[in-house]
Amino acid sequence: MAGRAAEPEVIWARRERTGRGPRPAYTRADIAAAAVRIADAEGLDAVSMRRVAAELGCGTMSLYNYVARKEDLHELMVDAVGGEHELWEPGGDWRADMLRVAHQTRALMHRHPWLPRLMSPVYGFSPNSLRFVEHCLACLDPLPVSYGTRMELIAMLNAVVTMYVGNELATAERTRALPWSEEQENAVRAAYVGGRLASGAYPRLAAGITENPGPVDMEEVFERMLGRVLDGFDPGD
Amino acid sequence: MAGRAAEPEVIWARRERTGRGPRPAYTRADIAAAAVRIADAEGLDAVSMRRVAAELGCGTMSLYNYVARKEDLHELMVDAVGGEHELWEPGGDWRADMLRVAHQTRALMHRHPWLPRLMSPVYGFSPNSLRFVEHCLACLDPLPVSYGTRMELIAMLNAVVTMYVGNELATAERTRALPWSEEQENAVRAAYVGGRLASGAYPRLAAGITENPGPVDMEEVFERMLGRVLDGFDPGD
DNA sequence: TCGTAGTTACGTACCGCGTACGTAGTGCGC
């Protein structure tokens, strides 16, 4: 009957400073930066409330004055690195501009390998996310399709980039905690898959591997993928 | 100096029964089924080693005879529901067949809302995953492009479907643990975004919302997306 | 045939996690 109201909390909807009481010792930016520093250096799993508090030099529970849940800390992190996106004046060639966006996103994720894991649709409303989408829309001004379609383009391009780079980085991020190296893990997996393919149960898969046994050029694949996504939206004038 | 070897462990590479010692009380299928049951009913976060062991009726640590890490349990889950994919004799129309694959995947994810979260590239080697990819390749037999390109098509389609359905389900899965409803959360977010848009800082975003204020038909969007992905690979003969 | 080695089963224990709660201190607004 008593208890608390249990109203939905969206961190961006609450102003950072309320006026009353002692001035907070840290800003949201400070906290986000500390968390990002830890995640970059030690992986996302090292980002705990205690660890971030220690990094800041304050008590663990003090963090809860700034964020209601750990998840909000993640939102702060995503927004913070989203601010690293360089926004330029679109040049009129929407295809070139969107390619540049995609490459920038990929670079961002390489700088912060934990980012793909935190890329969630529900985080799409942070200040820097809004800015980013607005910038994409500006790049798409010359594209003669509805806003709805433009949004779909942006969503799809981001999804594909996130998935692609997530794949690129997954093993690396994963094996960070494990007692063996990425190469060892890959070797064991390759040996296992090789054995399965040799069983003859997957003829096409085997043929695919045979066709191109060497390591794939990931840059090339990425480029091709982007091209295909954009093709799907090109009215072809 | 002593310690253990610390060799990479891939669960699929080790046979289920070794012959020596008492016969195991459960099969991998039993364990996977128990975990899936819990995840379906109570969400992925309810799937803990203790909880799964309780569901099976055995001691917690007994599970570690079957899986080396909790992550392996996740692999078992993904593989188990992957077995629900219905594989048919491809009919010669690769486009229709791949659309059917995509719709089936989406249905699978709706049945198991935790699946998108576990869809990781490193899980791509389980028996049922291999079967699934082989089946997709069979569907693509009529498509006159290299195996490499076919693999890229499969990867991209799966990525897009996973992202799309993940978005669809994210809030639902997320708010399961929270003390307020999905509708309340959405309302608060919408109010916040409305306020930001009213600030005038994001004119194109605002225009986009104005253009289509009603709720979007997600089915339609899904269909359009699939079409675009496939278009990108259609040589057009 | 019979050890014995490789397994299974599982209780106990450790450490780290997110976070509820209570208390003390602080400074703006009335």
Added chain:
DNA sequence: GCGCACTACGTACGCGGTACGTAACTACGA
């Protein structure tokens, strides 16, 4: 200048993954 809303943070709870030790059990080599 009083009071209240806020900050700071120590303590504690319950739960998580899992290392480790022990006891029972069974297929295999001698």
